[in-house]
Amino acid sequence: MSKFHSKHLFLSVLIVFLTGMNVYAQDPPDLQPLPDFKEVDPQKAELGKILFFDEKLSGDNSLSCAICHDPSNFFTDKETMGFGYPGSLYFRNTPTVVNAHLSKYVYWDGRLPASDLPTLVRDHISEANFMNADGRLVLERLRQVPEYQQQFEDIFGGDPSYGRTLEVLTAFLKSLTSQNVPLDNYLKGDENALTEDAKAGLALFKGKANCIQCHYGPMLSDGGFHSLGVPENQDIFKEPERHITFRRFFKVFGVSEYANLREDWGRYAVTKEDEDKGKFRTPTLREVAKTPPYMHNGMLATLDEVIEFYNQGGGAHPNKDPLLKPLGLTEEEKQQLKAFLESLSGDNFSIKTPRIPGYQKRTLGQN
Amino acid sequence: MNNKTKIKFLKLMAALAVCAMSAVFLNIKSDAQLQERFPNLAPLPEVPQTPDNPTTEAKIELGKLLFFDRRTSGDVSTSCSSCHDPHKGWGDGNPVSKGYPGTVHWRNSQTVVNAAYLKKLFWAGEDTSLESQADSAVTGNLAGNGDPDTIEERLAQVPEYVRLFKEAFGVERPTYPLALKAIAVFERTVVTKDAPFDQYMNGDKKALSDSAKRGMELFQGKARCIQCHNGPLMSDESFHNIGVPKNPLFENDAQRQIALRFQHYARGVSEEVYRGADRDLGLYYTTKRPEDKGKFRTPPLRYIEYTAPYMHNGVFESLEEVVDFYNKGGGDDPRKSPLLQSLDLTKQEMNDLLEFLKSLSGEEIIVEEPPEPPYAVLDE
Numbered sequence: 001m002s003k004f005h006s007k008h009l010f011l012s013v014l015i016v017f018l019t020g021m022n023v024y025a026q027d028p029p030d031l032q033p034l035p036d037f038k039e040v041d042p043q044k045a046e047l048g049k050i051l052f053f054d055e056k057l058s059g060d061n062s063l064s065c066a067i068c069h070d071p072s073n074f075f076t077d078k079e080t081m082g083f084g085y086p087g088s089l090y091f092r093n094t095p096t097v098v099n100a101h102l103s104k105y106v107y108w109d110g111r112l113p114a115s116d117l118p119t120l121v122r123d124h125i126s127e128a129n130f131m132n133a134d135g136r137l138v139l140e141r142l143r144q145v146p147e148y149q150q151q152f153e154d155i156f157g158g159d160p161s162y163g164r165t166l167e168v169l170t171a172f173l174k175s176l177t178s179q180n181v182p183l184d185n186y187l188k189g190d191e192n193a194l195t196e197d198a199k200a201g202l203a204l205f206k207g208k209a210n211c212i213q214c215h216y217g218p219m220l221s222d223g224g225f226h227s228l229g230v231p232e233n234q235d236i237f238k239e240p241e242r243h244i245t246f247r248r249f250f251k252v253f254g255v256s257e258y259a260n261l262r263e264d265w266g267r268y269a270v271t272k273e274d275e276d277k278g279k280f281r282t283p284t285l286r287e288v289a290k291t292p293p294y295m296h297n298g299m300l301a302t303l304d305e306v307i308e309f310y311n312q313g314g315g316a317h318p319n320k321d322p323l324l325k326p327l328g329l330t331e332e333e334k335q336q337l338k339a340f341l342e343s344l345s346g347d348n349f350s351i352k353t354p355r356i357p358g359y360q361k362r363t364l365g366q367n
Numbered sequence: 368m369n370n371k372t373k374i375k376f377l378k379l380m381a382a383l384a385v386c387a388m389s390a391v392f393l394n395i396k397s398d399a400q401l402q403e404r405f406p407n408l409a410p411l412p413e414v415p416q417t418p419d420n421p422t423t424e425a426k427i428e429l430g431k432l433l434f435f436d437r438r439t440s441g442d443v444s445t446s447c448s449s450c451h452d453p454h455k456g457w458g459d460g461n462p463v464s465k466g467y468p469g470t471v472h473w474r475n476s477q478t479v480v481n482a483a484y485l486k487k488l489f490w491a492g493e494d495t496s497l498e499s500q501a502d503s504a505v506t507g508n509l510a511g512n513g514d515p516d517t518i519e520e521r522l523a524q525v526p527e528y529v530r531l532f533k534e535a536f537g538v539e540r541p542t543y544p545l546a547l548k549a550i551a552v553f554e555r556t557v558v559t560k561d562a563p564f565d566q567y568m569n570g571d572k573k574a575l576s577d578s579a580k581r582g583m584e585l586f587q588g589k590a591r592c593i594q595c596h597n598g599p600l601m602s603d604e605s606f607h608n609i610g611v612p613k614n615p616l617f618e619n620d621a622q623r624q625i626a627l628r629f630q631h632y633a634r635g636v637s638e639e640v641y642r643g644a645d646r647d648l649g650l651y652y653t654t655k656r657p658e659d660k661g662k663f664r665t666p667p668l669r670y671i672e673y674t675a676p677y678m679h680n681g682v683f684e685s686l687e688e689v690v691d692f693y694n695k696g697g698g699d700d701p702r703k704s705p706l707l708q709s710l711d712l713t714k715q716e717m718n719d720l721l722e723f724l725k726s727l728s729g730e731e732i733i734v735e736e737p738p739e740p741p742y743a744v745l746d747e
Contacts, residue, residue: 061469087443128514365645
């Protein structure tokens with residue numbers, strides 16, 4: 001290596017190091033608007049939208065993505081915990097898919113990175129307690145629908161494939177990005193975008209209530225995992241179909257205590273670190289007013305309950321984050337904080353249920 | 368290869384062809400020779416022992432409950448008995464099985480009766496034990512679409528099953544592989560071995576009518592059935608292409624076409640074969656040898672009266688149609704077995720053959736569906 005090169009390398013390392021220091025120096029962390037919306041291929045997003053509503057993507061043709069991520073409920077199911085494939089019930093709350101592609105991780109335990117959305121979609125289609133469908137069978141179903149065959153031809157110049165199916169669904173998900181959010185407009189300089197209450201709430205958010213410790217950046221999330229001591233939802237163990245799904249999940253993730261486990265260990269299933277027991281992903285707060293109930297198990301029904309939960313310093317858990325302390329918020333402050341949380345919602349999406357094209361017989365032997 | 372060796376080679380081939388043809392011709396000539404060449408028909412022996420999964424009363428009781436339990440399928444809609452219904456000959460009565468909700472199956476559902484004797488299960492012998500057959504059916508996407516881990520936890524949620532698994536296997540928790548074992552043990556009790564034919568072979572000379580007796584002679588002689596349907600099982604458990612006609616279902620039903628293509632895709636055929644898929648290729652999916660296209664395992668013939676429709680695609684509704692098909696020398700397929708030739712059976716002979724086939728059935732075996740033992744909330 002020449003002298004010049006080694007010097008160059010040293011400088012690069014130094015710059016990276018100092019830049020890293022600089023990020024740490026941003027204390028306390030701040031809020032940022034969402035990055036500018038990147039247009040997705042409209043043809044792919046449109047086909048993805050139809051498939052999002054198509055029950056042919058589930059094993060027994062009974063569920064579409066839109067059944068649990070219902071556009072009329074802001075892409076959630078409004079339940080405390082999801083239901084899932086017929087014969088099973090799920091043990092965690094169904095998050096909205098809006099902005100999901102901008103997160104760091106997906107699922108409450110962060111078991112997949114959001115940067116790999118096709119895998120997220122694939123996981124939902126094939127997972128036994130979600131849609132329980134074999135990808136090859138889904139593909140053959142799509143090939144039996146002349147409209148789909150044609151649309152895949154138009155977009156990709158060839159047959160439907162499972163990969164292409166995941167790709168168009170991903171395009172649709174990426175089109176679901178918050179637009180025209182009051183907070184973002186405010187952060188970009190529109191002083192009138194927030195009400196006075198919301199502005200006071202923002203100050204509390206960054207100050208006395210200290211939400212910003214975990215909810216910061218453009219997604220209002222640190223992308224990390226924390227235990228808040230949210231009470232266990234005992235319905236998991238009172239409803240046999242939920243308890244079955246719960247045990248099956250922890251068994252499949254190699255948690256040897258699954259048979260007698262009576263607590264959702266969250267992140268632990270992924271890392272197997274004791275300190276991660278009871279930790280869940282910091283969710284984004286974008287669109288939070290539209291996505292009740294709250295927390296990984298839906299135990300908090302309203303934003304008021306959530307604010308009160310934090311006001312009391314969270315719940316009880318051995319791994320509870322020491323960042324959580326009683327806040328001593330007044331009633332007025334709680335309402336201001338709520339007004340701020342309500343300013344995180346953008347325009348509604350006008351997604352109508354599309355017509356789902358049906359099977360047609362093909363000429364046998366010309367596949 | 369120069370011209371001289373080419374000619375020598377062709378001469379050799381011609382000689383071989385003559386030998387082969389005369390061998391076939393000789394077979395036709397002598398019924399006696401035909402009978403000697405193949406394992407004799409015989410009454411069924413006891414069900415073979417399975418040392419790795421011996422039969423016990425506790426396993427039978429458990430396996431029977433599981434056989435009828437819909438929670439062994441993905442969406443708790445489908446039990447073994449949904450497609451192997453005791454009231455429909457332990458098949459499902461359809462030409463091609465109905466399959467899992469949202470799908471249809473692609474082959475005729477075969478009877479469970481006497482499956483205990485088989486070393487090759489399914490129409491193309493894809494499984495080699497009842498235990499592994501049960502696994503394939505539970506998890507098959509067109510059959511049970513079940514997830515073993517979920518099923519295991521469902522069983523653990525049923526106190527009655529926890530008790531029965533402990534009794535049958537000495538385990539504290541139900542497991543999926545043990546569930547398969549219990550189902551297999553139950554199926555080994557679904558046996559008929561005292562059909563009139565068996566009684567006759569065991570010495571009761573009045574058990575068969577004169578017509579059936581004549582049919583039995585034809586079966587082993589002029590009708591040539593014994594070439595493949597031989598031994599106590601009446602199956603050589605080998606694979607043959609008999610040129611079964613295509614079932615028009617696959618021309619006309621979009622869902623059947625999905626099932627057919629899915630099987631081609633899932634079984635790993637070449638793109639060319641997938642693109643041209645228009646029929647069930649049978650043994651070919653397993654071996655990928657072109658000569659195995661259209662070969663299916665010789666089914667045993669016990670209980671046949673109750674198991675219509677017939678063939679892997681259920682294309683024949685009655686035994687009369689089956690006998691007629693063989694009388695014409697089978698179907699039209701370039702790979703058809705040379706064992707099949709037109710038989711020139713008279714009407715009387717065909718009736719006699721039918722009488723004999725019916726004597727293979729015996730009493731109908733009915734097991735009533737037990738109630739599913741319920742889930743319970745589990746104590747801590």
